[in-house]
Amino acid sequence: MRLKHRIAIHFFTQIFVTFIATFFMLVLFLIAGMHLLAKTELISNPKKAIVENLPYSSLFKEDNHIELNETWQDALRENNIWMQIINEDGKVIYEHNTIDSSLKNEYTINDLLRIEETNTLGNYTVETYFEVWEPQPYYFLFGYLEEQQMLLQNWYDTYGDNGRVEGDNENRLEEEINKHKGMLEIYQDGKLINTIGKSIAPKRKPLSIIGSMHVPGNFETKVTVLNDDTENISWVYHELNDTYTERIVLFFSNEELQIIILITLVSLIIPFILSFWNGYRYGKPLLLLINWLKFVEQKQYDTVLHGLEHKKIYRKNGKVKFRYRIYKEVFESFSKLSEKLSLADQERARLEKTREEWMAGISHDLRTPLSSIQGYGHMLESDQYDFSREELQQIGTVIRDKSEYMVDLVNDFSLVFQLKNSAITIQKEQVDINSFIQNAVEKHSHDFTLYRNQITFEPSPISCVAAIDPKWFIRVVDNLLSNAIKHNPPETTIHVKVNCEHDQTIITFTDNGKGIAKEDINKLFNRYYRGTNTTEQTEGEGLGMNIANAIVELHGGKILIDSKVNKGTEISIIL
Structure with missing residues (x-):
């Protein structure tokens, strides 16, 4: 599974779990809130x-069976x-507290x-x-007697x-009211008369009386009202609310407090659990990656690849542990990067060493001709020698040869x-190879210095034409x-062969000389490599094979080398 899909699944799971948990918490809060609101x-x-x-x-079950909890x-x-x-x-399918036998068991429309x-x-006031x-629909009837209202009307x-x-x-009315421990107020045209x-x-403002009617439990007295619209008179009867103080104090029960807590x-x-889980699943791997970056910055690649940090994440079988999966x-990419950086660092050190060796060789190659030129210069400058014409020509020849070298x-x-920076362009033309x-x-074979x-x-038995510069x-x-x-x-035989076949031109250079060690063949095209197949110092800066290979590549070809020590070497140019 790809990383983005795995992270998406993790976050979806987290959001889903959070949603479910939040949903249930909201439901619990809602139920608790409704319970407290209902009780209030x-x-x-x-x-x-x-x-x-x-x-x-009310809990409705099958066959019109209904259950009502004891609180209600x-x-x-x-x-x-x-x-x-x-x-x-x-039909009445359930009833409670119906002590009046006059109530029906079935009602018509x-x-x-x-x-x-x-x-x-x-005689009952009924709320529906x-x-x-x-x-299926159900119809609730709640009936009660308005005793205080009937008393006030009487x-x-x-x-x-x-x-x-x-x-x-x-x-006489005061005696009746005192029997009920109440108090009557009569208002006409908005004034207490x-x-x-x-x-x-205490004397109340108009809205307080209305409040006593709507929420009687919140006031010290319960209010019953009778209005006479003809005379614009209102009778307001007050009666003590015995449960007022007790109910306000006992707003929350122990059970409700436990639920809220x-x-x-x-x-x-x-x-807290989600935060811990996020930190464990996402934060800890990131901290390990930061530590890895520090080790890489300090070039401690082995710590990342094989050390303690590597063991924290990988099992012995090389697989990533579950918590970091x-x-x-x-x-894995970081491990590969660390491995490449380690190899690059090793290669850089090797190249640095090779460069130093090459620079030493170049210094030697330059120092030798310069020493000859410098020596002859001192001799000519000292005026201590009387050179003949032939000797002066010989000195001049040496200085010219060394300068040309x-x-x-x-x-x-x-x-x-x-060649390295691709600053050279070639002009190809069709040439008879x-x-x-x-x-x-022939230029080399006719050189009398190479007579040994x-x-x-x-040549190729068929005509061989190729596009070269x-x-x-x-x-x-x-x-x-x-x-x-x-x-x-000396006495090494060198054979050059041209072969044209299958739209390819192959030029092969074969000799029966010392050969090249297997570990050195892949290094021959290195700019700084001289080779180790000879113990004596030879002229040259180690650039010939590098130059040859770069020029062949510019022509779209390649050079292949096959060699065995003490048996000889075969170098093929394929165009």
């Missing part, structure tokens, strides 16, 4: 809380509320419409709720005179770097012939 509302306005929240707590059952009893649940056929319109059933979340009818209470009626009974509540702890633990490709040496330096190579061989070497030529290609032939002569003992 049950304290402040029991009837409203029961009507709005009890249907959500107790709430119904404490607030003197009965409940009936009606199915789609109008007319009964239900009358309840929906008047919110009454006999229509359940739409279940597969007092109004008995003692009131157009809403006012005066004289003996006021005294009469207070009957002992004061059990548990949810809070889980909410903290989940991010997400960055498998990164570690140095010029050729410098030219070769320049040529090597031009048989004639071209034959002329080059036998150089032969074998004669100016540069002759340098290749000369370098190969010179090397064969220079690095082999």
